Amino acid sequence: xxFLELFWSFFQIGLFSVGGGYAALPLIQSxxxxxxxxxxxxxxxxxxxxxxxxxxxxxxxxxxxxxTRIAGPAGAAVxxxxxIFPSCIIVLTLAFIYYKYRNIxxxxxxxxxxxxxxVALIASAGLSIVVMSFFPAGEIALSAQAVDWVAVGIFAxxxxxxRIWKVNPIWVMCGAGVAGLAVYSLL
Amino acid sequence: MEKSRVKEKRLYWKxxxxxxxxxxxTFGGGYVIVPLMRRKFVxxxxxxxxxxxxxxxxxxxxxxxxMAVNASVLVGYRVAGLSGAxxxxxxTILPPFLILSVIAxxxxxxxxxxxxxxxxxxxxxxxxxxxxxxxxxxxxxIFKLRxxxxxxxxxxxxxxxxxxxxxxxxxxxxxxxxxxxxxWRRERAGKKEGKKL
Numbered sequence: 001x002x003f004l005e006l007f008w009s010f011f012q013i014g015l016f017s018v019g020g021g022y023a024a025l026p027l028i029q030s031x032x033x034x035x036x037x038x039x040x041x042x043x044x045x046x047x048x049x050x051x052x053x054x055x056x057x058x059x060x061x062x063x064x065x066x067x068t069r070i071a072g073p074a075g076a077a078v079x080x081x082x083x084i085f086p087s088c089i090i091v092l093t094l095a096f097i098y099y100k101y102r103n104i105x106x107x108x109x110x111x112x113x114x115x116x117x118x119v120a121l122i123a124s125a126g127l128s129i130v131v132m133s134f135f136p137a138g139e140i141a142l143s144a145q146a147v148d149w150v151a152v153g154i155f156a157x158x159x160x161x162x163r164i165w166k167v168n169p170i171w172v173m174c175g176a177g178v179a180g181l182a183v184y185s186l187l
Numbered sequence: 188m189e190k191s192r193v194k195e196k197r198l199y200w201k202x203x204x205x206x207x208x209x210x211x212x213t214f215g216g217g218y219v220i221v222p223l224m225r226r227k228f229v230x231x232x233x234x235x236x237x238x239x240x241x242x243x244x245x246x247x248x249x250x251x252x253x254m255a256v257n258a259s260v261l262v263g264y265r266v267a268g269l270s271g272a273x274x275x276x277x278x279t280i281l282p283p284f285l286i287l288s289v290i291a292x293x294x295x296x297x298x299x300x301x302x303x304x305x306x307x308x309x310x311x312x313x314x315x316x317x318x319x320x321x322x323x324x325x326x327x328x329i330f331k332l333r334x335x336x337x338x339x340x341x342x343x344x345x346x347x348x349x350x351x352x353x354x355x356x357x358x359x360x361x362x363x364x365x366x367x368x369x370x371w372r373r374e375r376a377g378k379k380e381g382k383k384l
Contacts, residue, residue, distance in 0.1 A: 012356060014251065014252045014253075015251055015252070016251060016355070016356050016359050017251055017252060017253075018251045018359065022318060022321055024253070025318070026348070026355045027355055027356070029355075030354065030355040030356075042311075045311050045314060045315075046294075046298070046307060046311075048314050048318075049307065049310045049311070049313075049314050050287070050290060052214075052314065052317065053214065054214070054283065054286050054287070054290075055210060055211050055212060055213050055214055055282050055283055055286070056210065056213075056255070056280075056282060056283020056284075056286070056287070057253030057254070057255050057256065057283070058253075059252070059253050060253060060256070060280055060283045060284065060287075061283050061287045064283065064284050064287035064288055064291065065287050065290065065291045065294075068287070068288050068291035068292065069291050069294070073288065076284065076287075076288055076291070080280055080284060083252070083253075084252065084253070084256050084276060084280060086251060086252060087250055087251060087252030087253065087256050087257050087260065088256075088260050088272070088276065090250045090251060090252075091246065091247065091250040091252075091257045091260045091261060092260065092264060092272070094246050094249060094250055095243075095246055095261055095264065098242065098246055104245070104246065104249060105370075105374070106367070106370060106371070106374075107249050108245070108249050109366070109367070109369075109370030109371075109373075109374065110363055110366045110367040110370055111248075111249050111366070112366070112370070113337075113340075113362070113363070113365065113366015113367065113369050113370055114359065114362050114363055114366050115325070115328075115329065115337070116329050116337040116338070116340040116341035116344065116362070117340055117341070117344040117358055117359060117362035118325075118359075119322060119325040119326050119329060119341055120340075120341045120342070120343075120344035120345035120348065120358075121344060121345075121348055121355055121358060121359070122318065122321065122322055122325070123322045123326070123345055123349075124345055124348040124349045125318070126315065126318035126319055126321075126322055127349060129311070129314065129315045129318060130315045130319070132311070133311045133312045133315050150309075150312075151308070151309075151311065151312040152312075154309050154312035154313060154316075155312040155313075155315055155316050156316075158312065158313045158316035158317070159316040159319055159320060162316060162317065162320040163320060163323070169317045169320075170214060172313055172316065172317060173310050173313045173314065173317070175313070176309045176310050176312055176313025176314075176316070177306040177307070177309045177310045177313065178306070178309070179309050180305050180306055180307070180308045180309015180310060180312070181302060181305045181306045181309060183309075184305040184308060184309070185302075185305055
């Protein structure tokens with residue numbers, strides 16, 4: 001049952017991506033790429049790229065993209081619904097608790113406690129993207145021919161620009177795209 | 188009676204349209220939407236007080252899932268009850284839903300174009316850098332806490348996920364339990380000393 005699988009898979013992504021922003025990445029990778037194989041690692045990275053440049057949260061974007069490709073518009077609707085369902089229930093419950101007791105410190109404390117794990121999981125997902133970008137063959141290899149040096153150069157430049165000048169990531173992505181087109185087509 | 192129905196309809200429509208616009212023009216996702224929502228709902232429409240917006244933001248951040256979705260459920264619920272929550276969620280997910288549906292339909296043809304392929308290859312390296320930048324900033328904040336437990340959790344979670352391929356959900360659940368126990372212990376210790384955490 002593909003619809004049930006889509007719903008359940010994105011339900012878990014919605015339920016366990018705690019900490020906002022990039023927290024959904026490791027979950028999407030684990031569910032969509034590793035468990036079900038609905039996307040390749042390249043497509044996963046493309047979705048993150050697209051999400052940087054279009055409005056909307058990454059998880060919703062991924063749900064729509066994967067749903068559409070697996071089972072058309074109905075699939076997209078089911079996956080998106082699965083993704084937002086847990087948030088809606090939990091957020092309303094928390095709001096109820098908050099208005100009743102004016103206290104959600106236990107919840108907030110637990111979430112703060114989760115922060116280190118969230119960072120680690122995003123790092124792990126990010127590292128797989130680094131590996132994919134640096135090694136076109138898809139595996140870490142210790143020979144110079146296996147490394148895509150252009151990608152390494154673009155990565156280093158983009159990272160430096162982000163760290164030093166705190167530029168908006170959208171511009172960094174555009175720059176990386178232009179650099180990719182220019183350098184790869186010259187080679 | 189008839190008059191209040193009309194008023195209600197207009198409120199729903201206003202809620203839908205303002206949330207739709209917010210969602211359609213918020214790029215990069217995440218916390219970017221919060222200041223924009225504040226400007227719209229607190230300053231322009233006067234639907235909420237500033238304090239309440241801050242509290243709603245705290246709740247939205249404490250809930251799993253996309254920040255923009257959580258915040259719009261809360262604002263919609265505050266403004267017009269459950270139907271309000273439904274309307275504002277719908278308005279929030281519609282723009283990315285429509286855009287990504289179109290992209291998904293044309294993705295394969297688009298991806299096979301040689302120029303697009305090279306641009307995306309460059310962007311892959313760019314996105315890797317963006318994520319690394321986020322990780323460095325977030326990780327630095329963990330070290331700045333100057334406590335040993337968060338650092339152990341961070342290293343442990345990374346090793347579990349990267350080297351041992353342990354399921355992400357399992358890692359999160361275990362760390363949530365550890366985090367809850369730690370919070371409870373610190374809160375109790377804080378009470379004994381008569382000060383707040």
